[in-house]
Amino acid sequence: MRGVWHTERVKSAEEELMAVVPPGSLMRKAAFGVATHALRLLSGRRRVTLLVGAGNNGGDALWAGYFLRRRGVGVSAILLNPAKAHAEGLSAFRRAGGRIVDEVGTPDLVIDGIVGLSARGPLRPDAAALVESVRAPILAVDLPSGIDPDTGEISGPFVRAHTTVTFGCLKPVHALADCGDVHLVDIGLRPTDPDFVLLDRSDIAWPVPGPSDDKYTQGVTGVAAGSATYPGAAVLSTGAAVLATSGMVRYAGPAADAIRARWPETICTGSITDAGRVQAWVVGPGTGTGSSSDGVLRSVLEAGVPVIADADAITLLAQHPTLWDARDPDTPLVLTPHDREFERLAGPVGVDRVAAARKAAQRFNAVVLLKGHRTVVAAPDGRALVNSATSSWPATAGSGDVLSGIIGALLAGGVEPFLAAGYAAYAHVLAAELAADGAPVPASGLMEAIPAAIRALRRS
Ligand SMILES: NC(=O)C1=CN([C@@H]2O[C@H](COP(=O)(O)OP(=O)(O)OC[C@H]3O[C@@H](n4cnc5c(N)ncnc54)[C@H](OP(=O)(O)O)[C@@H]3O)[C@@H](O)[C@H]2O)[C@@H](O)CC1
Numbered sequence: 001m002r003g004v005w006h007t008e009r010v011k012s013a014e015e016e017l018m019a020v021v022p023p024g025s026l027m028r029k030a031a032f033g034v035a036t037h038a039l040r041l042l043s044g045r046r047r048v049t050l051l052v053g054a055g056n057n058g059g060d061a062l063w064a065g066y067f068l069r070r071r072g073v074g075v076s077a078i079l080l081n082p083a084k085a086h087a088e089g090l091s092a093f094r095r096a097g098g099r100i101v102d103e104v105g106t107p108d109l110v111i112d113g114i115v116g117l118s119a120r121g122p123l124r125p126d127a128a129a130l131v132e133s134v135r136a137p138i139l140a141v142d143l144p145s146g147i148d149p150d151t152g153e154i155s156g157p158f159v160r161a162h163t164t165v166t167f168g169c170l171k172p173v174h175a176l177a178d179c180g181d182v183h184l185v186d187i188g189l190r191p192t193d194p195d196f197v198l199l200d201r202s203d204i205a206w207p208v209p210g211p212s213d214d215k216y217t218q219g220v221t222g223v224a225a226g227s228a229t230y231p232g233a234a235v236l237s238t239g240a241a242v243l244a245t246s247g248m249v250r251y252a253g254p255a256a257d258a259i260r261a262r263w264p265e266t267i268c269t270g271s272i273t274d275a276g277r278v279q280a281w282v283v284g285p286g287t288g289t290g291s292s293s294d295g296v297l298r299s300v301l302e303a304g305v306p307v308i309a310d311a312d313a314i315t316l317l318a319q320h321p322t323l324w325d326a327r328d329p330d331t332p333l334v335l336t337p338h339d340r341e342f343e344r345l346a347g348p349v350g351v352d353r354v355a356a357a358r359k360a361a362q363r364f365n366a367v368v369l370l371k372g373h374r375t376v377v378a379a380p381d382g383r384a385l386v387n388s389a390t391s392s393w394p395a396t397a398g399s400g401d402v403l404s405g406i407i408g409a410l411l412a413g414g415v416e417p418f419l420a421a422g423y424a425a426y427a428h429v430l431a432a433e434l435a436a437d438g439a440p441v442p443a444s445g446l447m448e449a450i451p452a453a454i455r456a457l458r459r460s
């Protein structure tokens with residue numbers, strides 16, 4: 001699990017550290033790390049252009065230029081604001097033979113030191129025009145300029161980084177936006193209590209049967225999904241639960257025939273009242289929002305076991321707030337909205353996806369999994385994680401139905417709801433990557449790759 005800290009926290013940690021280390025030493029450590037990664041990317045080629053802004057980010061770039069000059073690299077620098085360029089960095093750069101130029105030219109690598117932690121808004125027009133003229137790969141210092149450091153928001157021109165070299169700790173931009181390959185350079189910063197975390201493969205403890213387990217002890221997942229119009233959602237959600245757990249899966253709803261045909265190992269009933277005992281319910285995929293679905297959701301919320309409410313169940317909760325009353329507040333609930341469903345429930349997501357998910361988690365006393373290119377999971381106690389997997393292969397119809405089934409299986413298996421949502425989001429993207437293998441894959445293919453994803457997770 002890697003921590004991520006907001007810029008204000010990073011700045012204050014840096015200030016504390018600067019008070020006890022020799023002046024300029026942090027910047028030189030940071031810049032040395034940038035130069036090291038630049039040399040690796042250059043792999044023998046010899047021309048670099050620095051884009052230098054008005055603050056310490058530009059100072060890092062100038063010092064990196066100094067270290068690169070000492071390794072014999074030809075380095076030119078464009079000063080976006082010559083009067084405010086970092087004075088010591090600039091004089092070191094000049095001393096080492098660096099040249100000040102007006103155009104990017106045709107370098108092998110460009111180093112983006114336009115703006116770092118103090119960035120606000122997109123690239124300004126002069127910087128945007130320069131970046132537009134770059135044809136070489138870009139190494140971003142700390143973060144790609146033009147992307148908001150705390151939210152990853154892109155609201156205008158920005159730098160598309162091949163690689164980002166950052167210092168001390170990860171900031172939200174590295175988790176929420178595309179920064180290319182991100183490398184962390186140790187400058188001695190040791191912040192505590194991250195604002196949120198990134199899950200890594202090695203963090204995921206998938207529940208598997210122990211020597212004395214049987215089909216019941218591993219947790220029975222109940223799925224209340226699908227309708228005459230959308231039986232496929234039930235097939236995908238139930239199938240995902242079947243494949244994600246060795247425990248039993250019960251299905252209750254109007255798609256029982258389709259489920260029996262595809263998943264003979266499930267126990268199927270037409271109605272929720274005949275379903276039998278389960279340790280967690282999945283509700284919502286493809287159910288529609290009619291009055292019978294309303295009744296199903298109410299029964300599930302009253303059942304006193306963890307519930308994952310997806311798709312139409314979220315819309316129903318938004319439309320009929322009295323449904324919340326059916327829920328025992330101590331019973332865990334996981335909500336898995338995409339942006340439009342989130343808006344129905346809690347208002348617009350806005351630019352800060354982590355803050356939005358966190359606020360909704362507190363308001364609804366539920367784990368909120370906000371779907372997106374980077375999925376955010378927030379718990380009512382304030383914990384939050386971002387799924388660092390960056391593939392877009394899961395962006396296909398039916399993919400959310402599969403995710404709901406995986407979460408349900410993990411909840412039934414006793415995984416704590418916040419982690420159940422995080423593990424499921426991770427396994428979901430991994431399954432999509434494995435199934436896609438470079439070509440588009442339908443949700444049913446994603447679902448079938450769940451065992452391969454779990455195997456890969458358990459091997460790491
Ligand atoms: N502290 C430390 O110990 C260490 C810090 N380190 C480094 O310092 C960096 C932070 O430096 P920083 O705080 O000096 O500000 P920085 O991000 O360079 O911005 C400078 C100025 O740019 C401007 N500007 C704002 N938005 C803009 C935009 N969209 N487009 C264009 N310009 C924009 C705005 O000035 P304005 O023009 O508004 O007056 C702003 O004040 C950090 O990221 C890391 O690289 C490392 O050396 C490790 C040790």
Ligand SMILES: [K+]
Pocket residue numbers: 057112113114115116140141142143144145
């Ligand atoms: K930068």
